[in-house]
Amino acid sequence: MLIVGSPVSPYVRKILAILHLKGLDYELDPITPFYGNDEFSKLSPLRRIPVLVDGDLVINDSTVIAEYLDEAYPDVPVLPKGPRERAQARWIEEYADSRLGDLCIWSLFFPKIVAPHVFKRPPDEAAIAKVTDTDLPEAIDWIEERAPAGGFLFGDAVSIADLAVACPLRNAAIAGWTPDPARWPRTAAWLDRIAALPCYARTLSFEPAILATRADGRRAALEAAGVKVAEQSFGADNPRASIMLR
Template sequence: MSSPEPINKDQAMLIVGSPVSPYVRKILALLHLKGLDYELDPITPFYGNDEFSKLSPLRRIPVLIDGDLVVNDSTVIAEYLDEAYPDVPALPKGARERAQARWIEEYADSRLGDLCVWGLFFPKVVAPHVFKRPPDETAIAKVTDTDLPVALDWLEERAPTVGFLFGDTVSVADLAVACPLRNAAIAGWTPDPARWPKSAAWLGRIAAQPCYARTIGFEPAILATRAEGRRAALEAVGVKVAEQSFGTDAPRASIMLR
């Protein structure tokens, strides 16, 4: 198979996935950082149709579509974009630092994603509204009282005192950490600055970056808007929403992401 040509910067690519997903948010922030144009199909996997299953056999988001190129998994998408558009790098230069960045991204995607999305955001925000399922408060308390503090203790040891993980510019590793913790914040949990001062300050610096701050502006269009009005609400805040969608009108309760 021949390697795909780099994306034409004048041609918008399509990102499939809701912008409140930490993995979609990471890619959108990266696109903003690199100044790349895109269209968005803001579906959740629970509302994906059969064509979505063909694009994403694991029914996960985001999916990047560029012409006849389909790329799954946020890490793979990020690496593709960084290789295709190296002018604004999202990974550090050296092999050692790049390995560190990839590991931190993996830790954020897997461990923080598991805790913040499946441990908090899904049971407190998604399940009650989509599946009418009450949250398990005992399980949630374990996440907030034990599991997330352990994860934040690990991050606190590695959090930069100034700037970002790999210097003065934000990297995909910084974004990967901030994105699931934003879902935890939406669900009502944020790191205590008294216990995790370096992490709290670092997350504040990431949140202030225009590439990331713009994604926060998308949240009301999803979280405070009824499903039928979300696409218009996203357009109202400057998102180019795709004309066609891989979504359905009703959720598929039997489909999970893992």
């Protein structure tokens, strides 16, 4: 199966961690969504990553992809068993995807890392400070109340909800913000346990191939990191503005 999307996206990272956990093979087309070509618009009408392509099956949205993978390959589940736990896991995933995604990606990683490099737009430092000083701390206060004292949210096995929380916070870390263990001890220790999982740690090992490598060397760097890079790409040479920002 093919996954379209850069492994630096938190939503792609979540899917790659699940594929690793389940022991599934995949090829990666590591495009940044802003560099998607016209074919990418057909594949992903919101021009978002990740997209899963398996033969004639195309699935958009990381939550939908994760649930598909859990149903199609149930041996190592990422959703807990009971209906109550499943509903809780889905809600924490939704909170992470939308609220943490909004703060960590759109309000921090995008203006600090993506916009200056891709769109040559200077960062709004006052807006970024509001996110790191007020908005993210408030969100992590909410997370801290739910963070498990040991293990993971639903026991000894990692779930979609654990991964969903860790993934956007990884982008905040790349942009220079991590939860202070003195204020959020449970969250900080829980994130460390997730980071130590082989399925997740492997996704982090792909990052230098994107973040510290020129565009023309990324394919080789990813392959050196153990990624099967797809022959054909949905990438283009020039960036387009996000639908979100139009």
